[in-house]
Amino acid sequence: MLTGQQYKDSLKDGRNVFFEGKRVSDLGTVPALASPLETIAAGYDKYYSNEPDAVNPMTVAPRSPAELRDRVPLITQMDLLLNTTYQSLMTLQVAAARLAGVTSGLIPRINAYVEKARLDDIRITECITDAKGNRSLAPARQEDPDAYVRVVGRPQDGVIIRGAKLHISAAAFGHDLMVMPTKSMKPGEEDYAIACAVPVSSPGVLITNTTYHPRGGDPRDFPTSSRVSIPDSMVIFNDVFVPNDRVFLDGQTEHAAVFAHSLGLWERLGGVSFMVVQADELVGLAQLIAEANGTARISHVREKIDEMMIHATLLRAGLEAALAHANSTPEGYFYPDDMFTNVTKYQGAANFNRMVRNLHDIAGGAVVTAPSMSDFDNPELGPLLEKYMSTGSEVSGEYRARLFHAIRDTTADAYGGWHLVTNLQSGGGLFAQRLVTRKHYDMDRARALALKAAGISSRASDG
Amino acid sequence: MLTGQQYKDSLKDGRNVFFEGKRVSDLGTVPALASPLETIAAGYDKYYSNEPDAVNPMTVAPRSPAELRDRVPLITQMDLLLNTTYQSLMTLQVAAARLAGVTSGLIPRINAYVEKARLDDIRITECITDAKGNRSLAPARQEDPDAYVRVVGRPQDGVIIRGAKLHISAAAFGHDLMVMPTKSMKPGEEDYAIACAVPVSSPGVLITNTTYHPRGGDPRDFPTSSRVSIPDSMVIFNDVFVPNDRVFLDGQTEHAAVFAHSLGLWERLGGVSFMVVQADELVGLAQLIAEANGTARISHVREKIDEMMIHATLLRAGLEAALAHANSTPEGYFYPDDMFTNVTKYQGAANFNRMVRNLHDIAGGAVVTAPSMSDFDNPELGPLLEKYMSTGSEVSGEYRARLFHAIRDTTADAYGGWHLVTNLQSGGGLFAQRLVTRKHYDMDRARALALKAAGISSRASDG
Amino acid sequence: MLTGQQYKDSLKDGRNVFFEGKRVSDLGTVPALASPLETIAAGYDKYYSNEPDAVNPMTVAPRSPAELRDRVPLITQMDLLLNTTYQSLMTLQVAAARLAGVTSGLIPRINAYVEKARLDDIRITECITDAKGNRSLAPARQEDPDAYVRVVGRPQDGVIIRGAKLHISAAAFGHDLMVMPTKSMKPGEEDYAIACAVPVSSPGVLITNTTYHPRGGDPRDFPTSSRVSIPDSMVIFNDVFVPNDRVFLDGQTEHAAVFAHSLGLWERLGGVSFMVVQADELVGLAQLIAEANGTARISHVREKIDEMMIHATLLRAGLEAALAHANSTPEGYFYPDDMFTNVTKYQGAANFNRMVRNLHDIAGGAVVTAPSMSDFDNPELGPLLEKYMSTGSEVSGEYRARLFHAIRDTTADAYGGWHLVTNLQSGGGLFAQRLVTRKHYDMDRARALALKAAGISSRASDG
Amino acid sequence: MLTGQQYKDSLKDGRNVFFEGKRVSDLGTVPALASPLETIAAGYDKYYSNEPDAVNPMTVAPRSPAELRDRVPLITQMDLLLNTTYQSLMTLQVAAARLAGVTSGLIPRINAYVEKARLDDIRITECITDAKGNRSLAPARQEDPDAYVRVVGRPQDGVIIRGAKLHISAAAFGHDLMVMPTKSMKPGEEDYAIACAVPVSSPGVLITNTTYHPRGGDPRDFPTSSRVSIPDSMVIFNDVFVPNDRVFLDGQTEHAAVFAHSLGLWERLGGVSFMVVQADELVGLAQLIAEANGTARISHVREKIDEMMIHATLLRAGLEAALAHANSTPEGYFYPDDMFTNVTKYQGAANFNRMVRNLHDIAGGAVVTAPSMSDFDNPELGPLLEKYMSTGSEVSGEYRARLFHAIRDTTADAYGGWHLVTNLQSGGGLFAQRLVTRKHYDMDRARALALKAAGISSRASDG
Numbered sequence A, B, C, D: 001m002l003t004g005q006q007y008k009d010s011l012k013d014g015r016n017v018f019f020e021g022k023r024v025s026d027l028g029t030v031p032a033l034a035s036p037l038e039t040i041a042a043g044y045d046k047y048y049s050n051e052p053d054a055v056n057p058m059t060v061a062p063r064s065p066a067e068l069r070d071r072v073p074l075i076t077q078m079d080l081l082l083n084t085t086y087q088s089l090m091t092l093q094v095a096a097a098r099l100a101g102v103t104s105g106l107i108p109r110i111n112a113y114v115e116k117a118r119l120d121d122i123r124i125t126e127c128i129t130d131a132k133g134n135r136s137l138a139p140a141r142q143e144d145p146d147a148y149v150r151v152v153g154r155p156q157d158g159v160i161i162r163g164a165k166l167h168i169s170a171a172a173f174g175h176d177l178m179v180m181p182t183k184s185m186k187p188g189e190e191d192y193a194i195a196c197a198v199p200v201s202s203p204g205v206l207i208t209n210t211t212y213h214p215r216g217g218d219p220r221d222f223p224t225s226s227r228v229s230i231p232d233s234m235v236i237f238n239d240v241f242v243p244n245d246r247v248f249l250d251g252q253t254e255h256a257a258v259f260a261h262s263l264g265l266w267e268r269l270g271g272v273s274f275m276v277v278q279a280d281e282l283v284g285l286a287q288l289i290a291e292a293n294g295t296a297r298i299s300h301v302r303e304k305i306d307e308m309m310i311h312a313t314l315l316r317a318g319l320e321a322a323l324a325h326a327n328s329t330p331e332g333y334f335y336p337d338d339m340f341t342n343v344t345k346y347q348g349a350a351n352f353n354r355m356v357r358n359l360h361d362i363a364g365g366a367v368v369t370a371p372s373m374s375d376f377d378n379p380e381l382g383p384l385l386e387k388y389m390s391t392g393s394e395v396s397g398e399y400r401a402r403l404f405h406a407i408r409d410t411t412a413d414a415y416g417g418w419h420l421v422t423n424l425q426s427g428g429g430l431f432a433q434r435l436v437t438r439k440h441y442d443m444d445r446a447r448a449l450a451l452k453a454a455g456i457s458s459r460a461s462d463g
Helices: A006-011 A031-047 A063-078 A080-098 A106-120 A257-293 A298-323 A340-364 A373-377 A382-389 A397-411 A413-426 A429-440 A444-451 B004-010 B032-045 B063-076 B081-100 B107-120 B259-295 B299-324 B340-364 B371-379 B382-389 B397-411 B412-424 B429-439 B443-453 C004-010 C030-048 C065-077 C080-099 C106-120 C257-293 C300-324 C339-363 C373-377 C382-389 C397-411 C414-425 C429-440 C445-454 D005-009 D033-049 D065-077 D080-098 D106-120 D255-293 D299-325 D338-363 D373-377 D382-389 D397-411 D414-425 D431-439 D441-455
Strands: A018-021 A125-129 A150-153 A157-170 A176-179 A194-199 A205-207 A232-243 A247-250 B016-018 B124-129 B150-153 B156-170 B176-179 B194-201 B203-209 B230-244 B247-252 C018-019 C125-126 C150-153 C158-169 C176-178 C194-199 C205-207 C233-242 C247-250 D016-021 D126-127 D150-153 D158-169 D175-178 D194-199 D206-207 D232-243 D249-252
Touching: A006 A031, A018 A031, A018 B194, A031 A080, A063 A205, A063 A257, A063 A298, A080 A106, A080 A125, A080 A157, A080 A176, A080 A257, A106 A247, A125 A157, A157 A176, A157 A194, A157 A247, A157 D382, A194 A232, A194 D016, A232 D382, A247 A257, A247 C382, A247 D232, A257 A298, A257 A340, A257 A397, A257 A413, A257 B443, A298 A340, A298 B340, A298 B429, A298 C300, A340 A397, A340 A413, A340 A429, A340 B299, A340 D338, A340 D414, A340 D431, A373 A397, A382 D158, A382 D232, A397 B443, A397 D414, A413 A429, A413 D338, A413 D397, A413 D414, A429 B299, A429 C065, A429 D338, A444 B259, A444 B397, B004 B032, B016 B032, B032 B081, B063 B259, B063 B299, B063 C065, B081 B107, B081 B124, B081 B156, B081 B176, B081 B259, B107 B247, B124 B156, B156 B194, B156 C382, B194 B230, B203 C429, B230 C382, B247 B259, B259 B299, B259 B340, B259 B397, B259 B412, B299 D299, B340 B397, B340 B412, B340 B429, B340 C339, B340 C414, B340 C429, B340 D382, B371 B382, B371 B397, B382 B397, B382 C158, B382 C233, B397 B412, B412 B429, B412 C339, B412 C397, B412 C414, B412 D338, B429 C339, B429 D080, C004 C030, C018 C030, C030 C080, C065 C257, C065 C300, C080 C106, C080 C125, C080 C176, C080 C247, C080 C257, C106 C247, C125 C158, C158 C176, C158 C194, C158 C247, C176 C414, C194 C233, C247 C257, C257 C300, C257 C339, C257 C397, C257 C414, C257 D441, C300 C339, C300 D299, C300 D431, C339 C397, C339 C414, C339 C429, C373 C382, C373 C397, C382 C397, C397 C414, C397 D373, C397 D441, C414 C429, C429 D299, C445 D255, C445 D397, D005 D033, D016 D033, D033 D080, D065 D255, D065 D299, D080 D106, D080 D126, D080 D158, D080 D255, D106 D249, D126 D158, D158 D175, D158 D194, D158 D249, D249 D255, D255 D299, D255 D338, D255 D397, D255 D414, D299 D338, D338 D397, D338 D414, D338 D431, D373 D382, D373 D397, D382 D397, D397 D414, D414 D431
Parallel strands: A018 A205, A125 A176, B016 B203, B124 B176, C018 C205, C125 C176, D016 D206, D126 D175
Antiparallel strands: A150 A157, A157 A232, A176 A194, A194 A247, A205 A232, B150 B156, B156 B230, B176 B194, B194 B247, B203 B230, C150 C158, C158 C233, C176 C194, C194 C247, C205 C233, D150 D158, D158 D232, D175 D194, D194 D249, D206 D232
């Protein structure tokens, strides 16, 4: 296993990482990149063991509903890159099982890769979403054939790929990029049916970085985002060579969706678990600021907090139902129920903005006008701010200002905006979750209930 | 145990039942009362056993989470009066246990009553809500002291009670009225701390009846409400004598709420279970009418059905979470988790009208303008209606008309209106459910998450 | 002009009217039909004049924005049949002007018909919506070619039509049926491009009736619907001969939509005006019942009424904006702005159910469980009901019971259900109103604002 | 009048302005303050005239409904500081008229101040909201008596004030601070009934600054906020002397609310006008990004844009209704109707977050992950971004990236967060707008409609 320092050193491998138009050779030199780097390094140190064959225990799949449930609090605490690494390895294992009868040559490659990745203690990110070009055209019919990642060459010892993957969290901080087709492919789209693990340092890989990390100001004004931020990337594969032992699918169009589907099993739990925690956090912020403002007993304020508590509890109910009805793969790995997970994600995503509205309504305009914590440091200004931001002897001005900054940082500034968008978009947007619902809902039961209400014994005999 | 016929005969006991201003000596003579009478009688026949000590198996409380779960489908199928009987008996048993150390004399009475009620196979209704008078005044300070049911006399062998209880489902069809205080009482309100089982036939008991049963027209135009209807009553206790062995609380103000609270444990499961079934039924009606109208593949119609499926599944998740986290009373009876049940009821009640809107939007104006099924019988008119209500060879006009009537009957006529109101009001209205949420929500966890987001190690040290 | 009695006599013309499967030769003999008959007759008496050339002043179109505005209160007070008569005559006049250059022969017919209808003081209903069959097929491609009303014969002196029209309010109570194509037609659909005025008494016309008029019970329990009810009809044209002077369009497919479009100008005002009044009525019911319940000062009750007031005022704002931006036809008739009218209808329709929910939440369960007013008449029961329904010396039990019945009647029974459906469906459902919005919204202005926000001078130069 | 340069010079007056903990002697040296400085200076140049008695035409109140309407587009285009200056002067004029009979000595002072302010062409900001301390206590009963701004000394030639005012937009950029009581005061609160115009440069005035101006990065990534930003301030009055000729109210508690109320008349128009423009801008952004993504014809995308168009049009209807029903002050100045303005603000504020959700749902995750425009400048990276961000030959990658940045900047970053909060809070939060609604709604009309529905001729006679 690697220590945090070994991890940091391992990234100095010539990777082509960009930030604001400039190539960054040492991630630690750009504050917005140094912060996640340290977070991830700390994760390495946390799980480090110098036993010879040690592997990170978080990279093992749950084998029972109880193990699945125990994983929930861990997931919401571990860093995102460790989480994607875990998801990638699980995805490969399940995919290997599903491809077993089909493409026998690939299975040993996958198993070997997984074993080595665990032992080398590397971090892996998931590359799914393609550039896509014109949404109404299939990959092979695009004006630009590279709108979806594809194989443009097949030398004897590997493949050469070209294209771009979007919305990749932490791409610049991992060792490997797990490239998977974004959807199933059709005959004629063989070049697009490519799954492989690409080292970040491969020639031709270019990685952009966007981030909600604060660009300046006092870190106390950004109490969460200054500590916790993970950049998002576009990853460009500009004719990148991938050796054969890292190619896990190549041309088997009918199996192209196996990887994305397998990934779906593992990534949902994280998404929903985080939403539940976030909903509770919003309740807590609302309650604390109402108390600090001296308005916690006003009826309309309480009603707004009620609504937030009901929302948070409903999401928790959805998570509990998904865990109570956990399913297992044929390989014996347990994952939460698709349907319950989905409607919970939908509910959480669709109502997050409303809960933020409640919080802002309760907190007041000082969410965006509270003085900077650095203003409190000024010897002339500070004591006056303390005096006027305080609402009584039990609520110091500084404490109240910190709450306002926390609310602004998490819901009304760059990081809050990132949540507004990603809560909606993770898993493909609200419409994608409707499609899953259509697929899993038990319509036969609903029809039977309706026919009974109509006093119709069966449609066939009447219709 | 009683057969259905024996049950019907047992109601001819001189009870003071009114319908539309007239006293009704034989419930079977008024169509709106005869229908529920037959439904309940059928329930007697269904569970009848001539074994000497047989009791109805539905009156036994679940002893494990699994038994609790198994009860769900049974509850949504049994008649409402059997359900209130079961709830009343469970309430008494739990209340007896809770009152154990307090008022020792009452416990044997309660136990004896429960045992006899089971053996006699009687039906019991729950009388909670008082007339209440001025909502801002306590019972003892009302202009009319009878605004809450109270003891107005205490002869040696019993008590005399006066007052009225509202919203009593099926009161005219049971044998006993389980009178309970609507809330906790304070010192000085001793006369209002009265719980007792009053025979419906007691002199001084008057019972009104309101109903959504159709007042005429073709039963096929009211496919559900013509089959399934239970009247609601106001029960007036006009100086009613109750013998001591039927008095379960008298004057112990501090324990007045024990009964209502115990009842709460048992009634919730029924309410939420029914809401889940109803939500699925609405989905089914929407899907069937969309198919019959030929619009099931239109995008905006599908999206409305999506929303209904998501709603129904979210309610089901709430029920599943409540069952997965079932609690047990000290006596070992299992009941669903309060918090999950509550937010599920809230969600179901608050969004029912929106789901009905979706259904009406999908179905179209024929929900209220479709010809009567009796019009189809007319030899001149019928074939033309069949011709013009049909939407193709696979959808007969009559079938489609029946769907419209089912939608109107369950959502846009007397029965539908009853649902709109009672879904909101059962359990005390939306606000009551907010209060329960405030009580059970884990605010400490939420605060801790918020303080962490604000980078505040503890409020005490900062504030 | 006709007196009310003359009107009633005029309907005894052999018309084929059905109610619940039976032919009704005298509308006055069926209570559910007698009630609207009397209402309409009273409208005749109200406007009656024995001047020789007198016409009803309500059948004249507004000639200025001020006249348009003055019409609003009148429209919400006149009976529905007078309103449809007015709309039909206006529709014909505007249609005549628009067809002027096209089909010269038809104009004099239309003008003559309008003049005669005014002088004869007849009532006219609008027949638009066809049976439609399979929604995904055009009229001429239906399995049953009669799914849309069409010409099946053309004798020298007129046309013979076949088909059915749905959702016709008051069809059985008017003299003429104004048949119009439901939409534009295409070449090959000439037989469906038929507009004509069909006497209700024509052989082959069959009219069903459905109604929310109470089927029994005490009229005081149905304070609005027992006074105000208009049946809805399906009108079947079973090979009906229409003489040439009543045919206003026949085969001119490209002009088939002129009538429906002209009608749209006039019917909107009524729909929106009624919604505004209804929204205020709901506020009033909520406020009165809160006062009667003694809860009008409770914070959450006030907030729900706030929401209802805001809703009602927003609809009123929409109506005011539509009047302030009234447009005129080339003929100089003024009608409210399409766009503002439409979004107001959408807002009113989409939120009506939510306002009803608020009302029910405020009022309580007695909306559906309050005793019948006839129960108050019972000498034994009445005084007790008065005692227990009262909430203090200022609120009599009877008064409070009447409020509950009014709320149930208008929002939670047959009439309330009719509103739930027709508020959504009038004008074609929520989706139809979205289509109108798409057509009229000034997207160019919106685009320009967006490009400015993006700092893009013009799309063309950048894109 | 002043030129822009003269204005900038005029601010170098020793004012005590702070930014991020440091005193700023020259506003032009801090980028986040230099930007608004230039914007305001440009406004000076725009209206500059060297005529001797010239005044800015924007500081004159509308004298007719037509003038009021013409003001709308001007208000949404002028800078915020000119707008607050105009509002302050109008407020003083109306307040002077209202105080006429009361405190005769003050009127000439007010008039003289207004005249001089116009001629000197100064800029004025409005200082209303106090620090407030414990919300449940009146000003005079606070633990800290300075929680509301008050007079702490009365030397012969003026008053000395102490306290703080919050949420002051552009305070550091104006010449005078218009201090007004936040609400009506009671006997015993005389020291809090203080209105006066305080020069920003007065000793003892301290001004903080918070801003959504970007702290770094490429301005093209912040296309709106890099051009348009106005800081918000807390203004502290630390024993500030105000000469008598600038004191407009001192101790007349019963008239304390006159100023805030007068201000309300003028500030509403700006708020609502901006909301309407913003709603249209969101529609435009949604439409452009849907087109750029190639999804503008997908049904669920169109429905979301429909909803946004309906929302924008409903707000416009509210503004139109408010203008159509403009009222005039006794002095003949026209202002928009209070009630229509209020419900429009409520609707706009309450639904802004939902419209932002729709926009984010339509746009996709690239709102927060699109590469920086500076990445496009990189010679290695730029062409690849252009290739992969393009969706076809008609949509360049750069154009599409700019749209994503505009959406992020205005709705999902610091500026967007500022909107989320201030749209809700301007005018006092949603609850404050409910209170205004309660005050102005015509409840008598609503009651009458309800009584009519209940068939009750008058409440008095029945109740």
